[in-house]
Amino acid sequence: xxxxxxxxxxxxxxxxxxxxxxxxxxxxxxxxxxxxxxxxxxxxxxxxxxxxxxxxxxxxxxxxxxxxxxxxxxxxxxxxxxxxxxxxxxxxxxxxxxxxxxxxxxxxxxxxxxxxxxxxxxxxxxxxxxxxxxxxxxxxxxxxxxxxxxxxxxxxxxxxxxxxxxxxxxxxxxxxxxxxxxxxxxxxxxxxxxxxxxxxxxxxxxxxxxxxxxxxxxxxxxxxxx
Numbered sequence: 001x002x003x004x005x006x007x008x009x010x011x012x013x014x015x016x017x018x019x020x021x022x023x024x025x026x027x028x029x030x031x032x033x034x035x036x037x038x039x040x041x042x043x044x045x046x047x048x049x050x051x052x053x054x055x056x057x058x059x060x061x062x063x064x065x066x067x068x069x070x071x072x073x074x075x076x077x078x079x080x081x082x083x084x085x086x087x088x089x090x091x092x093x094x095x096x097x098x099x100x101x102x103x104x105x106x107x108x109x110x111x112x113x114x115x116x117x118x119x120x121x122x123x124x125x126x127x128x129x130x131x132x133x134x135x136x137x138x139x140x141x142x143x144x145x146x147x148x149x150x151x152x153x154x155x156x157x158x159x160x161x162x163x164x165x166x167x168x169x170x171x172x173x174x175x176x177x178x179x180x181x182x183x184x185x186x187x188x189x190x191x192x193x194x195x196x197x198x199x200x201x202x203x204x205x206x207x208x209x210x211x212x213x214x215x216x217x218x219x220x221x222x223x224x225x226x
Contacts, residue, residue: 003114003131003141005073005086005098029173029215031134048113051164053156057123058130061103061114066096068126069116072145080206081182082143088205106133113164117144117157130157132165137175137213139165142185149184158188166218173217177202179209189214193224 051058073079074090087094106112112133116126128144140161144154165174176194178185179202194214202211216224 003103003112003129003133003143004083005079005090005094005143028136029139029175030136031139031171031173048107048115049164051115051160052120053160055120056153056156056160057118057120058115058157058160059118061099061107061116061129061131063096063099063104065116065126065129066099069095069099069129072126072128073143075146076206077146078143080204081179081185081209082205084203084205086205103131111135113161113169115157115161117153119148119153128154128157130154130161132161132169138177139171139174140176155188155191158192162192162216162221166221171218173215174221175213175215177211177213179204180212181209186212186214192216193220 048060050060070092073095076088079086079088079090091097103112103114107114112131114131115129117128117130118124118126126145127148128142130140130142132140140158142154142157162174165171174194175197176189178189180186180199194216196212197215198213200211201208
């Protein structure tokens with residue numbers, strides 16, 4: 001799962017799952033339609049703040065980040081479980097185009113919040129990225145460079161941005177879709193106390209897989225952290 005880097009047709013395909021149950025309330029959760037957030041509220045929250053964890057600095061996305069992202073992101077092992085709107089082979093200007101035409105405008109509209117991940121021990125080096133978004137049933141995404149995987153870093157980043165989703169942005173539910181074969185991503189949701197509320201078949205860069213929709217509510221998140 002990731003912040004999709006889809007550069008076809010100049011934008012991200014917003015996709016969701018109808019008929020979801022669970023304790024999140026309603027059949028389908030679309031954060032952009034939450035009644036306690038007006039469009040003005042979301043625009044006011046458009047400024048993405050820096051965050052940090054024990055080992056990471058989460059810096060707000062900048063267009064200049066594309067230079068480091070391009071070689072790190074354009075690896076089969078990273079893109080294979082992303083939505084099939086991500087082009088493969090990944091184009092040489094893919095990261096720059098995605099940030100310029102998709103991610104940064106969405107940030108300005110107050111629809112998405114993007115961070116690059118950097119080790120505190122080496123803050124100039126970008127090791128991955130994570131984002132939050134108000135897309136229907138698709139509220140968080142991330143990817144991590146291959147040399148930095150398997151160290152628990154993305155678990156730290158996911159904790160930080162999920163806190164931000166619930167405590168600062170004040171959304172009631174977080175939902176994330178994951179391809180079932182994407183074991184590493186699924187483990188992060190498991191560690192966070194999320195649960196599967198629905199499944200369906202979806203198309204990814206590497207083929208068609210069962211997709212699980214994972215959910216946690218604000219109440220559950222806060223109880224877990226006590």
